[in-house]
Amino acid sequence: MMDKEFFAAVTQATNLADNNECDLARAELVGIGGRGNYVMPGAIIRTKPEKIGSGCVIGLYVYVNGDVTIGDHVLIGPHCSVAAGNHKFDPATGWFSARTEPDGDDSIVLGEGSWLASNVTVTGGVKLGKCNLVCAGSVVTKSTPDYAIMAGIPAKQVGRIDPESGEYIWFSHEKK
Ligand SMILES: CC(C)(COP(=O)(O)OP(=O)(O)OC[C@H]1O[C@@H](n2cnc3c(N)ncnc32)[C@H](O)[C@@H]1OP(=O)(O)O)[C@@H](O)C(=O)NCCC(=O)NCCS
Numbered sequence: 001m002m003d004k005e006f007f008a009a010v011t012q013a014t015n016l017a018d019n020n021e022c023d024l025a026r027a028e029l030v031g032i033g034g035r036g037n038y039v040m041p042g043a044i045i046r047t048k049p050e051k052i053g054s055g056c057v058i059g060l061y062v063y064v065n066g067d068v069t070i071g072d073h074v075l076i077g078p079h080c081s082v083a084a085g086n087h088k089f090d091p092a093t094g095w096f097s098a099r100t101e102p103d104g105d106d107s108i109v110l111g112e113g114s115w116l117a118s119n120v121t122v123t124g125g126v127k128l129g130k131c132n133l134v135c136a137g138s139v140v141t142k143s144t145p146d147y148a149i150m151a152g153i154p155a156k157q158v159g160r161i162d163p164e165s166g167e168y169i170w171f172s173h174e175k176k
Pocket residue numbers: 059076077078116117118133134135136137138151152158168170172173
């Protein structure tokens with residue numbers, strides 16, 4: 001068993017903590033502090049700090065890896081994966097390369113003001129427009145326009161947000 005005090009501190013920091021204070025402090029520790037960013041427990045952020053804007057919330061157990069740009073006021077819900085770069089199959093070895101390698105433009109952009117709900121995956125090369133709502137559990141494999149509502153695997157545009165009223169306009173409802 002690890003040192004009891006350390007164990008208690010880690011458990012409290014992830015379970016009992018004051019969300020605002022600890023999430024701001026975590027942002028500071030990973031180099032994106034001082035601009036209203038919040039980082040929740042378990043999030044792994046492996047992109048350059050200058051690629052992340054201000055006022056962002058990076059949720060529980062989020063994984064960000066590679067050339068990923070995150071616009072201002074982006075919310076990333078729990079268990080999302082935003083990873084640029086893929087493993088490549090190498091016929092010489094007969095397995096996938098251990099390191100991810102760039103393949104064309106694999107960079108990812110999350111447009112300002114977007115919300116990725118829980119368990120969303122964004123694949124390499126995708127550029128999300130601004131103020132997208134990506135519904136829970138979606139896998140986004142293609143770039144999207146501004147104010148899109150995306151859902152499903154692979155994600156399709158199922159609606160749009162009216163930027164004036166804030167209303168969600170679902171395409172399936174329009175057809176009825
Ligand atoms: C996107 C969301 C906010 C929409 O909620 P809402 O406005 O109440 O919308 P509805 O539940 O009425 O759904 C509207 C349509 O989208 C579909 N839809 C909603 N969420 C969906 C999802 N995750 N995947 C696929 N389709 C979805 C519904 O089936 C419905 O389609 P229909 O009208 O053709 O039957 C909600 O579905 C969602 O994903 N919430 C995520 C919550 C979350 O992850 N919270 C963690 C905090 S970050």
